[in-house]
Amino acid sequence: MPQHPGRFEGRTALVTGSSRGLGLLIARRLAERGCRVLLCARDSSGLARAEHRLRATGAEVASLPCDVTDDDAPHDLLAAVHDHFGPLDILVNNAGIIQVGPLEALHEDDFRQAMETMLFAPLRLTLAALPDLRTSTAGTLVTVSSVGGRIAAPHLLPYAAAKFASAGLSQGLRAELAGTGVSVTTVLPGLMRTGSHTAARFHGRPGAEYGWFAAAASLPLLSMDAERAARAIVRAAENRRPELVLTPAAKLAVRLQGVAPATTTRILGLVARTLPGPGARPQHGVSGTEAAGRSALPPVVTVLGDRAGRRFGEPHPGH
Template structure:
């Protein structure tokens, strides 16, 4: 991580203008975490296309450089900062980098996340701690660090990328689900408390999207079998959504100040059904869990998606759309023959 300096909120000279939903983000400074690839990169691109000045943030210097190059080629005013967001000093260092490059922050997009797939029996307490640190405490620390800027922005906005798993506890994703539930609660609480300060908070509940996340995920238990169901669900058109369309919808919702956005028809239907029949929903989830792979006699742990794919019986055609999206968005890892 770069050397840290004491974070201060710079003065904010602003020209007076009539703010509408169409120009609300024009010229504003945005920070998008987890933006070197996948959905985060697409959200950053969408913000840049709307006239935002965008700071990218991720762990990999090489991936960030590639992402920054893609956005600069589109004419974006973009910079990047390499850091591990789980380090306690990261929020201060990141806010300093934003101030030095763009001035005060207007838009914070908390998007960084990790996905681990497997039955409950194979997960350890450390798996839950890692998921919660990345998808709850990191967004919390960044929101607190950004609040001085956001309160005086005039367009202060927090976008929280939760998940449909933050509303409905999908089986075989328990650490992810627990962290996303916590993130959603934080986001909705922040909206209630910051409304009087003029800071908007939009909580996003995406369903499955075609980003190539099936090869970036980590698998436990019987990795090849877990990969099979997860990769198919994350790729097939009837179950998943084009990620570029999702990014447009997310930025549009934030620009208009919507409190909540649920993405994909399947996710919307699931949330409505749960509201009408919560007991039946729980029974269906239990049935689904029984149909998914068990832990196996000698459970494996922490197997990368590309390695799990190499031993999977899932035919290649089933993941063609997701693989293509992953190559475009820097998410996919090569699948062995």
């Protein structure tokens, strides 16, 4: 793979979902590579803190509180980029939501919300950004999908459905934009230690669902250091890689799915049987911080994930 050192130097980037977690780390890494960066997220106070943190490192950044699912979001974001920095060179579609629970506890609106956030919002923003990206000599589009966009893990069905769609959109865009100069990179991460278990929403039996998800998102053998992931993502985008799969577990799962899809399906079915049932009265939309208080999971299990969450701007689980 040819290297492109400094290809992002002096360029302008927009990163959605960048007030915390992986989005914040990608924005920081882009700034370290010489980019001017516009941050975007719904949480205005978290966004202000993120902007302050990056400015303190010498980064040239600005921010715009914005819900990417709003119809006006693409216009507002591109206008902010132009006002602060000029034409856009790099778009990172990272904003996402995680809903955890069995199918019986989910509503149709959960799927619609996931699709709006992780498919239609990136689509609208990409279409709005393409005129800038086509005229840039470093036009780059990055879609942060998930290994869940290749393998639909149980109890994450709205998330997996939306990530399948976003991965397909990104791969299709790379083909459609071939020869235009716009590079498209699809990122398929596994679990990363960002504190995402505190930002997820839990359904069914929230405490029990939090227990397995928080443990998986915090333990070293199952999850990846998010700073290392951000470096790998920016490096892949700078080198125009078509796809990046992150974490050893995700790479193994993708390979298994490719060579033995029936076996993979049977394994997922067995996993589903070990996960919590919906309960007699399934609950809906419980926050991660509240679900943590209902969980029997020993706090020591999530130490690494909680520590990462405090570093990268996630809410603290409080138990």
